[in-house]
Amino acid sequence: MQPSLAATSPVRQPLRARRLSLLVVGVCIAALLAALVAALVHGTFASAVAGFAPAAADGLIAEGTVVTLADDDVPAIARLDSDLSAAMLQAETDAAAEGLAFQVTSGWRSPQYQQWLLQDAIELYASETVARQFVATPDRSSHVTGKAVDIGPIDAQLWLIEHGARYGICQTYANERWHFERATEPGGVCPEMKADAAG
Ligand SMILES: [Zn+2]
Known part of the structure; x- marks a missing residue:
């Protein structure tokens, strides 16, 4: 049920949709960057402290x-x-x-x-x-x-x-x-x- 969308003018709907997809893409990029930073920080920490395990x-x-x-x-x-x-x-x-x-x-x-x-x-x-x-x-x-x-x-x-x-x-x-x-x-x-x- 999307009464607000139905009430919006047909011209503005695609703009909203574009904004929504931009927002989704932005959130995805932010999440990826956060994951990358976490991986780098963890990797650096691990190699300095406990990354080496003798084999x-x-x-x-x-x-x-x-x-x-x-x-x-x-x-x-x-x-x-x-x-x-x-x-x-x-x-x-x-x-x-x-x-x-x-x-x-x-x-x-x-x-x-x-x-x-x-x-x-x-x-x-x-x-x-x-x-x-x-x-x-x-x-x-x-x-x-x-x-x-x-x-x-x-x-x-x-x-x-x-x-x-x-x-x-x-x-x-x-x-x-x-x-x-x-x-x-x-x-x-x-x-x-x-x-x-x-x-
Ligand atoms: Zn010895």
């Missing part, structure tokens, strides 16, 4: 996933320094003879992943100084160069702490008994450990 391609080994040194299709393993992985494989073979199995909890990491871990630790400890004792910056981390590997479980860690030097493998940070690097020649003496990743 397997960054060296992520998801919690609950069992990865070993033999899994060379996993980037965290494939991108390890070849001397380190060769030494670790040899150590693992000998440890296996004693009934032990090595699991890799972290290996190579992309610089972005390392930065993300650092950021996460800063939030956890509410202190960059404390965070850096556990997570090195990307330019200092031996995980980013593929020269460090984190090993579990604890019996494997203890075996490596005791026998790693035979293969040139050493625990390098006193506060990380899971973190190993190739830090001496096979059969050599491991250098004195640094107190932590900030040292």
Whole structure:
């Protein structure tokens, strides 16, 4: 029922209709612009704060996933320094003879992943100084160069702490008994450990 339209002169009706369509188009454009601005603002915010999510391609080994040194299709393993992985494989073979199995909890990491871990630790400890004792910056981390590997479980860690030097493998940070690097020649003496990743 449109009595007002019927009452309007036939000349003015098309003008009203044109105005109405212009209004509709205008509202649509405004809505599109608002959506675009919202998307841009959200996108900028997301990339600065939480836009990066580490993936397997960054060296992520998801919690609950069992990865070993033999899994060379996993980037965290494939991108390890070849001397380190060769030494670790040899150590693992000998440890296996004693009934032990090595699991890799972290290996190579992309610089972005390392930065993300650092950021996460800063939030956890509410202190960059404390965070850096556990997570090195990307330019200092031996995980980013593929020269460090984190090993579990604890019996494997203890075996490596005791026998790693035979293969040139050493625990390098006193506060990380899971973190190993190739830090001496096979059969050599491991250098004195640094107190932590900030040292
Ligand atoms: Zn480590």
